[in-house]
Amino acid sequence: MNLMTLQRYKNEIILLLALLFALFSFMFKLSSNTYVKENKAKIQTQISEITAIGNYKNQWDGKGIPNKIKVLKSIVPKSKVKTFQKKSKKLLASYVNLSSNELNKLNNKLINMPVQITNLQIKESAKNQFTMELTCKW
Amino acid sequence: MEPIVLENSVDIILTPQFYTFLREDLDLKFAYQAKQIAPSLFDDYLNNNDEYQYYVYKCKEAWCFFAYNIKEIDLFLESIGIEKHRVSKIYFAQQISEQLENPVLLNDTTVLQNIDDTVTLIPKRLMDPNIEYPELDMKNVKLKGGVSMGESLNSFISLKETIILSSLFFMLGSVFILEGNRIKSSIANEDARLSELLDENPKYGSTLLRNSILEKYKPIDTIERKKRETIKEISKLLSAKSQLKKLSVNEKSVRAEILTLDTTINKQVKEHANAKNFKVSGSGQNVKVEKKL
Numbered sequence: 001m002n003l004m005t006l007q008r009y010k011n012e013i014i015l016l017l018a019l020l021f022a023l024f025s026f027m028f029k030l031s032s033n034t035y036v037k038e039n040k041a042k043i044q045t046q047i048s049e050i051t052a053i054g055n056y057k058n059q060w061d062g063k064g065i066p067n068k069i070k071v072l073k074s075i076v077p078k079s080k081v082k083t084f085q086k087k088s089k090k091l092l093a094s095y096v097n098l099s100s101n102e103l104n105k106l107n108n109k110l111i112n113m114p115v116q117i118t119n120l121q122i123k124e125s126a127k128n129q130f131t132m133e134l135t136c137k138w
Numbered sequence: 139m140e141p142i143v144l145e146n147s148v149d150i151i152l153t154p155q156f157y158t159f160l161r162e163d164l165d166l167k168f169a170y171q172a173k174q175i176a177p178s179l180f181d182d183y184l185n186n187n188d189e190y191q192y193y194v195y196k197c198k199e200a201w202c203f204f205a206y207n208i209k210e211i212d213l214f215l216e217s218i219g220i221e222k223h224r225v226s227k228i229y230f231a232q233q234i235s236e237q238l239e240n241p242v243l244l245n246d247t248t249v250l251q252n253i254d255d256t257v258t259l260i261p262k263r264l265m266d267p268n269i270e271y272p273e274l275d276m277k278n279v280k281l282k283g284g285v286s287m288g289e290s291l292n293s294f295i296s297l298k299e300t301i302i303l304s305s306l307f308f309m310l311g312s313v314f315i316l317e318g319n320r321i322k323s324s325i326a327n328e329d330a331r332l333s334e335l336l337d338e339n340p341k342y343g344s345t346l347l348r349n350s351i352l353e354k355y356k357p358i359d360t361i362e363r364k365k366r367e368t369i370k371e372i373s374k375l376l377s378a379k380s381q382l383k384k385l386s387v388n389e390k391s392v393r394a395e396i397l398t399l400d401t402t403i404n405k406q407v408k409e410h411a412n413a414k415n416f417k418v419s420g421s422g423q424n425v426k427v428e429k430k431l
């Protein structure tokens with residue numbers, strides 16, 4: 001293609017280039033749209049999964065529980081703690097003669113502690129007195 | 139000819155040595171039809187080795203055809219120092235035939251004159267030595283038509299159309315690019331957040347690992363939350379007149395036995411328990427509630 005031919009069709013070439021530019025831009029827009037459609041939900045799911053993992057791990061990975069769990073022993077008088085055995089990542093505890101108030105405090109502490117309650121038995125042993133058996137792990 | 143220096147655009151009028159002119163009485167309605175047949179009309183008059191462009195307009199009852207070689211004109215303009223982009227329109231001397239009824243002196247040797255309705259170049263030596271040559275007054279001449287340099291190169295699209303359409307396409311393209319970028323950037327924040335999270339914990343990039351961790355913790359979280367929620371719901375059933383006798387929590391269910399002091403309280407406790415979706419049973423003053431986990 002010589003220079004004269006190029007010059008002859010200069011207008012057409014300019015127009016063709018502009019048209020191609022518009023077409024490629026349109027394709028770019030379409031591909032952006034597809035990219036966003038495909039990836040937005042995927043990215044959001046990944047974010048929510050990673051965030052959830054972080055939250056679950058903070059909540060349930062049991063870090064610091066051996067120390068925190070001591071409060072379940074100290075919150076009631078020693079005489080009422082029948083057994084309090086920590087083995088590995090497990091606690092076996094039993095209490096006797098707990099008043100309603102003590103039972104409430106103990107329960108509140110327990111349910112606010114990130115441990116897995118595997119067994120909890122509370123029975124009224126006498127009027128306004130309770131026994132409690134607890135097994136939990138972390 | 140002395141070189142010309144131009145600061146503004148000019149129109150030029152070609153003298154007959156730069157074009158071949160034919161006047162034909164043809165039964166045609168439109169100029170584009172005339173232009174289509176123009177090359178065949180000039181077959182016998184033009185050198186086949188050169189490339190010609192054509193211009194046609196209706197002159198009175200006939201069609202006026204012009205064939206010209208833009209390359210030749212281009213070279214001439216270049217030789218006298220006129221840049222191509224300075225030339226707005228090209229006209230043909232034939233278009234000012236009425237102004238050339240009297241001979242006009244082009245240079246020392248050549249005269250331009252309309253002879254039998256055809257503008258012609260005449261050697262000065264053939265003219266009457268006593269004749270006076272008036273100056274060509276272009277002030278009152280209105281030139282119509284003409285061709286632009288772009289059109290003269292046989293472009294199918296005029297320069298004006300090219301500029302308008304190209305600008306439109308360019309604007310459209312720019313809008314598409316802006317829109318595309320805007321769409322892409324709409325997930326930039328999420329993307330950045332994900333990258334940040336993955337930088338902190340690269341191992342979570344694996345879907346398998348994430349699923350395995352979630353499978354481990356999700357049931358624990360759900361069940362433990364439900365246990366605690368159920369214990370809180372049971373504690374709300376208790377009052378001075380409804381006392382806890384027994385509470386049992388294990389991996390599958392939460393059960394409680396509540397002693398009520400009168401039938402009204404008994405009824406109320408049962409209603410509240412039912413409202414909280416407990417399985418309610420019990421006889422007399424005892425109310426047993428149970429919820430599966």
